[in-house]
Amino acid sequence: MAKLYFRYSAMNAGKSTALLQVAHNYEEHGRKVRIFTAAIDRRFGDGLVTSRLGPQREVETFDDKTNFTEALGTDAADLSCLLVDESQFLTIDQVRDLHRIAHVTGVPIICYGLRSDFLGNPFPGAAHLLTLADSIEEIKTICACGRKATMNVRIDEHGKRITQGAQIAIEGETRYIQTCGRCFYSDA
Amino acid sequence: MAKLYFRYSAMNAGKSTALLQVAHNYEEHGRKVRIFTAAIDRRFGDGLVTSRLGPQREVETFDDKTNFTEALGTDAADLSCLLVDESQFLTIDQVRDLHRIAHVTGVPIICYGLRSDFLGNPFPGAAHLLTLADSIEEIKTICACGRKATMNVRIDEHGKRITQGAQIAIEGETRYIQTCGRCFYSDA
Amino acid sequence: MAKLYFRYSAMNAGKSTALLQVAHNYEEHGRKVRIFTAAIDRRFGDGLVTSRLGPQREVETFDDKTNFTEALGTDAADLSCLLVDESQFLTIDQVRDLHRIAHVTGVPIICYGLRSDFLGNPFPGAAHLLTLADSIEEIKTICACGRKATMNVRIDEHGKRITQGAQIAIEGETRYIQTCGRCFYSDA
Amino acid sequence: MAKLYFRYSAMNAGKSTALLQVAHNYEEHGRKVRIFTAAIDRRFGDGLVTSRLGPQREVETFDDKTNFTEALGTDAADLSCLLVDESQFLTIDQVRDLHRIAHVTGVPIICYGLRSDFLGNPFPGAAHLLTLADSIEEIKTICACGRKATMNVRIDEHGKRITQGAQIAIEGETRYIQTCGRCFYSDA
Numbered sequence: 001m002a003k004l005y006f007r008y009s010a011m012n013a014g015k016s017t018a019l020l021q022v023a024h025n026y027e028e029h030g031r032k033v034r035i036f037t038a039a040i041d042r043r044f045g046d047g048l049v050t051s052r053l054g055p056q057r058e059v060e061t062f063d064d065k066t067n068f069t070e071a072l073g074t075d076a077a078d079l080s081c082l083l084v085d086e087s088q089f090l091t092i093d094q095v096r097d098l099h100r101i102a103h104v105t106g107v108p109i110i111c112y113g114l115r116s117d118f119l120g121n122p123f124p125g126a127a128h129l130l131t132l133a134d135s136i137e138e139i140k141t142i143c144a145c146g147r148k149a150t151m152n153v154r155i156d157e158h159g160k161r162i163t164q165g166a167q168i169a170i171e172g173e174t175r176y177i178q179t180c181g182r183c184f185y186s187d188a
Numbered sequence: 189m190a191k192l193y194f195r196y197s198a199m200n201a202g203k204s205t206a207l208l209q210v211a212h213n214y215e216e217h218g219r220k221v222r223i224f225t226a227a228i229d230r231r232f233g234d235g236l237v238t239s240r241l242g243p244q245r246e247v248e249t250f251d252d253k254t255n256f257t258e259a260l261g262t263d264a265a266d267l268s269c270l271l272v273d274e275s276q277f278l279t280i281d282q283v284r285d286l287h288r289i290a291h292v293t294g295v296p297i298i299c300y301g302l303r304s305d306f307l308g309n310p311f312p313g314a315a316h317l318l319t320l321a322d323s324i325e326e327i328k329t330i331c332a333c334g335r336k337a338t339m340n341v342r343i344d345e346h347g348k349r350i351t352q353g354a355q356i357a358i359e360g361e362t363r364y365i366q367t368c369g370r371c372f373y374s375d376a
Numbered sequence: 377m378a379k380l381y382f383r384y385s386a387m388n389a390g391k392s393t394a395l396l397q398v399a400h401n402y403e404e405h406g407r408k409v410r411i412f413t414a415a416i417d418r419r420f421g422d423g424l425v426t427s428r429l430g431p432q433r434e435v436e437t438f439d440d441k442t443n444f445t446e447a448l449g450t451d452a453a454d455l456s457c458l459l460v461d462e463s464q465f466l467t468i469d470q471v472r473d474l475h476r477i478a479h480v481t482g483v484p485i486i487c488y489g490l491r492s493d494f495l496g497n498p499f500p501g502a503a504h505l506l507t508l509a510d511s512i513e514e515i516k517t518i519c520a521c522g523r524k525a526t527m528n529v530r531i532d533e534h535g536k537r538i539t540q541g542a543q544i545a546i547e548g549e550t551r552y553i554q555t556c557g558r559c560f561y562s563d564a
Numbered sequence: 565m566a567k568l569y570f571r572y573s574a575m576n577a578g579k580s581t582a583l584l585q586v587a588h589n590y591e592e593h594g595r596k597v598r599i600f601t602a603a604i605d606r607r608f609g610d611g612l613v614t615s616r617l618g619p620q621r622e623v624e625t626f627d628d629k630t631n632f633t634e635a636l637g638t639d640a641a642d643l644s645c646l647l648v649d650e651s652q653f654l655t656i657d658q659v660r661d662l663h664r665i666a667h668v669t670g671v672p673i674i675c676y677g678l679r680s681d682f683l684g685n686p687f688p689g690a691a692h693l694l695t696l697a698d699s700i701e702e703i704k705t706i707c708a709c710g711r712k713a714t715m716n717v718r719i720d721e722h723g724k725r726i727t728q729g730a731q732i733a734i735e736g737e738t739r740y741i742q743t744c745g746r747c748f749y750s751d752a
Contacts (some may be wrong), residue, residue, distance in 0.1 A: 001377060004369070006279070012592070021578035022618055025705045028576070051621045054585055080201070080254070080710060096308070103369035122319040127362035130318035131303045131310040134338055134369060139587045141308045146644060147189070148320055158607035181192070181322060189565060200395035208429055208466070211391035213517045216388070241396055243429045268522060329401045334456060377711070380745070472684070479745035491695045496660070498695040506694035507679045507686040509715055510745060512702070523565070526698055557568070557667035557698060 004102040005110040006087070006133035007127065010149040010178035013141035015112040017051035019085050022110060022119050034072070035059035038086035040170065049085050062090070066068035067095050069105075087111035089168070090125035099132045112139075117167045118154035118176065120184065141178055147179035192290040194275070194321035198337040198366035201329035202301040204362065207273050207344065210298060219268035222260070223247035226274035237273050237345035238327075250278070254343040264293050275299035277356070283333035287320045298374050300327075306342035306354045306364065308372065329366060337366035380478040381486040382463070382509035383397065384502065386554035389517035391488040393427035395461050395490065398486060411435035412446070416464035417515070427460050431534040443479075444473050452481050463487035465544070466501035475508045488515075493543045494530035496560065517554060525554035543549035568666040570651070570697035572690065574713040574742035577705035579616035579676040583649050586674060595644035598636070600621035602650035606733065607618065613649050619741075624652070632661050640669050651675035653732070654689035663696045676703075681731045682718035682740065704743055710734040713742035 009015055019035070026033045035048050039061040050056040062068075063086070072079065082101070084090070090098070090111070102109045111133075115126050122130075130136060143149040154162040155175050162174070197203055207223070214221045224375040225237050238244035250256075251274070270289070272278070278286070278299070283303065290297045299321075303314050311320075318324060331337040341364050342350040350362070383419035385391055395411070402409045413425050426432040438444070438460070448455065458477070460466070466474070466487070478485045491502050498506075508513060519525040526548075530538040530553050538550070573579055583599070588595045598647050601613050603625040614620040626632075626648070636643065646665070648654070654662070654675070666673045675697075679690050686694075694700060707713040718726040726738070 012589065014582075014589065017581060017585050017617070021615075022616060025576065027577065029706065029708050031706075031710070033713050051585075051617065052580070053588060053615065053617070055617045055619070080706075099308075099369065100373055104373050107652075120287075120320065122315055127310055127315040127319060130324075131315060132308065132338075132369075136318075136324050136326070141596075142593065142644075146595070148285070148322070150320075173640050180289065181320075185288060185292050202394075202401065205393060205397050205429070206390075209393045209427075212429060213388065213390065217520050219518075219522070239397075239429065240432045241400060241427065241429070243431070253437070268518075311551065324442065330405065330407075332405050334407070406709070431667050448591070475684075475745065476749055480749050496696065498662075498691055503686055503691040503695060506700075507691060508684065508714075508745075512694075512699070526696075557663065557696075562666050563600060 001109040002102045002106045003134035004099050005135045005137065006129040006131060007110065007112050007137045007139055008115050009139035010141055011051070011114065011152050011176045012178055013139045014052070015139055016049045016073060016085055016141055017053055019049060019083050019112050020051055020055055020057060023083060026080050028162070033081045033083055033145070034068050034079060035083045036062045038089040042147065064091055066094065068094060069101060071103065071144040072101065072107070076101070076107050078188055079107050082107055082109045084111045087113035087129060088123035092124055095125055095128040095132060107143050112122040114152060116152060118152055119163065120151060120168070123167070143180035143181055144177060145180060147180035149180055151179045151181060151184040152176050153179050153184065190294045190296045191322035192287050192289045192320060193323045193325065194289050194317040195298060195300050195325045195327055196303050197327035198329055199302065199340050199364045201327045202240070203327055204237045204273055206327055207271050207300050208239055208243055208245060209239055211271060213270055214268050220266060221269045221271055222263070222267060223271045223273070224250045226277040226310070227251040228277055228356065232371055240302035252279055254282065257280060257289060260295070260350055264295050267295050270295055270297045272297070272299040274340065275317060276299035276314040280312055280316050283313055283316040283320060302340060304340060306340055307351065308339060309355070311355070330366035331366060331371050333368060335368035335370065337368055339367050339369060339372040341367050341372065378482045379510035380475050380486045380508060381511045382505040383486060383488050383513045383515055384491050384520045384543060385515035386517055387490065387528050387552045388554055389515045390428070391515055392461055393429055394515055395425055395459050395488050396433060397429055398457070399459060404458050409457045409459055410451070410455060411459045411461070412438045415439040415466040416465055416544065421543045424479060431446065440467055442470065444470060445477060447485070448477065452477070452483050455483050458483050458485045460485070460487040463489035463505060464499035464502040466505070468500055468504050471501055471504035471508060492528060493529055495515055495539065496527060497543070499543070519554060519556035519559050521556060521559055523556035523558065525556055527555050527557060527560040528552050529555050529560065566666045566670045566672045567698035568696060569699045569701065570691060570693040571674060571676050571701045572679045573704055573706055575678065575716050575740045576742055577703045579615055579703055580613045582647055582703055583613060583647050583676050584619055584621060586645070590644050595646055597645045597663060598639070598643060599647045599649070600626045602653040603627040604653055604732065621686070628655055630658065632658060632666060633730050634712055636665065636671070637658055640665070640671050643671050646671055646673045648675045651677035651693060652687035652690040654693070656688055656692050659689055659692040678716060680716060683727065684715060685731070686749070704710035707742060707743060707744035707747050709747055711744035711746065713744055715743050715745060715748040716740050717743050717748065741746060
């Protein structure tokens with residue numbers, strides 16, 4: 001009866017905070033969780049889940065080659081929850097594997113991630129999580145205009161919008177802000 | 189402030205019933221809606237939205253070439269809602285267009301559709317609706333085992349599962365049943 | 377693992393349609409459901425659940441004296457779902473009983489109902505359903521102004537708002553319209 | 565178009581963490597929020613909202629005599645959000661006032677709180693928030709058995725369940741644990 005959950009949001013909504021709170025809730029009951037984040041995202045250091053409220057925690061990392069079934073191994077039997085941050089970077093095969101682990105092995109899995117990139121295109125991992133998750137929940141945040149933010153915009157070091165480049169650009173001067181649909185289409 | 193809604197479910201959950209109810213709710217207030225369904229789906233006839241409870245209604249049809257911005261035309265100004273059934277058959281460009289219509293033109297748009305095909309792969313239109321929708325809501329139904337159904341399985345005229353073939357097969361003897369994640373993997 | 381669900385809405389949203397669809401979904405799998413509506417609500421006849429789209433169905437009725445544990449009796453063992461329409465008219469004790477039936481006996485229970493009366497005050501049964509339900513879901517509908525309706529307003533035969541009288545008034549010339557919060561406070 | 569939100573959960577789910585994150589999200593955009601918590605709840609000190617992950621923050625307090633319309637005063641005009649923690653302790657009149665402030669004055673209001681007390685009875689403030697809120701959202705947490713917790717149980721200093729006493733008992737040795745519906749009834 002375990003389920004695959006996808007909790008999505010735009011940038012800067014508090015996904016990592018929410019993940020750390022869930023881990024805390026399980027561990028307070030003496031239950032075991034395992035936490036992964038993308039090796040690709042080193043904004044705060046390698047293998048760290050960092051809440052913008054302050055708390056952070058060392059976790060395991062995944063990359064394109066991670067096999068979650070193998071990574072869990074015999075651990076799956078006494079695991080109360082698998083938590084994955086930055087889950088938009090999962091491959092399609094990894095999402096299929098996680099879906100199977102939830103339903104066949106019976107480990108509840110909660111993935112936190114973005115839906116779309118700076119051009120409004122889906123991250124393949126996110127699109128498959130949205131397709132297969134038993135439960136899809138939004139973590140809300142706001143656009144600068146006050147409406148709910150659903151989109152992500154890439155900006156340069158001067159705050160100017162960038163509409164070209166690779167889907168993934170995390171390091172260096174590149175930054176992201178979240179916007180509502182209306183502001184996404186205005187040429188701010 | 190208009191939004192793009194995606195209301196998804198597995199097969200046989202009551203999507204068309206829900207759509208017809210929403211249209212009725214708007215029209216009871218003297219408000220104008222327009223309704224489209226996929227030209228590809230002729231199970232119940234061309235351009236019909238049919239509730240399995242009985243009611244049905246003639247509606248407009250869309251195919252790969254439909255340009256919704258043009259189809260709405262000047263109508264958009266006094267349109268209270270655009271309803272799309274079988275929205276998993278939308279193209280990616282059509283979904284982008286609908287997202288823009290909701291946010292720039294300001295017409296609320298509610299799309300009803302499936303998420304995944306008989307192999308658990310996303311319909312491209314559905315994946316983009318899940319990625320861009322301002323609100324994602326599930327219409328629930330059950331698996332034969334009693335759990336919530338999230339997946340779709342193709343069966344032949346003898347009820348035997350089919351795991352090969354094109355993503356879209358609607359006519360003839362092909363049929364679909366909805367299953368939970370566990371049953372989807374159990375007799376694959 | 378059974379749950380108590382409360383699916384609420386303002387007037388005229390399609391609660392009865394939704395209930396009939398769920399019953400159909402269960403019965404299509406050969407599963408047994410039982411359906412109750414309030415004896416107090418005879419707008420469409422005694423013991424009828426009526427969709428404004430057309431379909432209707434004879435069902436059992438409950439009043440203040442109905443004991444659901446007794447009413448289900450040995451039937452509970454092979455019941456896939458108990459559906460209750462007009463559940464705002466349940467007594468507090470009946471809601472507690474239904475919550476216990478879901479969790480101890482293991483029958484999934486889905487209640488459809490209003491939240492508040494024509495003055496914005498809770499129906500006691502609804503307040504307890506909102507308090508105890510494992511899942512709270514909204515069936516949305518619109519106000520005449522186009523916003524989401526959440527409130528109910530009582531009007532007389534001339535469409536004039538009434539702000540005095542008993543909480544329950546169903547028969548005769550009394551009617552109800554649904555409004556958003558803003559229109560509820562304007563003196564329309 | 566402002567709304568009244570009620571985000572409920574059982575004890576120990578992370579309501580205060582979620583509130584602090586939302587405040588952070590608004591303030592990061594240079595937007596003004598005001599935060600209130602119940603004067604009655606001094607577990608962590610007077611006028612503190614404390615996340616069990618670590619962060620805490622001094623906030624304003626409300627008691628039975630607080631008039632929110634007066635408390636906001638001319639501030640309402642440039643307030644982006646009013647956040648209320650421990651909102652189950654609001655009076656009925658305060659909830660009505662907040663509902664009116666959201667819809668007439670136009671300030672978005674997000675209330676965090678419990679639904680039911682240690683006997684499964686509603687807190688009056690929570691029952692009215694559930695009745696009037698434009699959006700009801702659950703912050704999930706788990707029971708010791710691993711299921712979703714929805715109920716609260718009062719225990720003494722030895723961990724023994726208490727089923728008598730006043731609805732509100734915060735100070736001293738009294739503590740609370742959250743349980744699922746099944747565990748709530750199992751050892752009553």
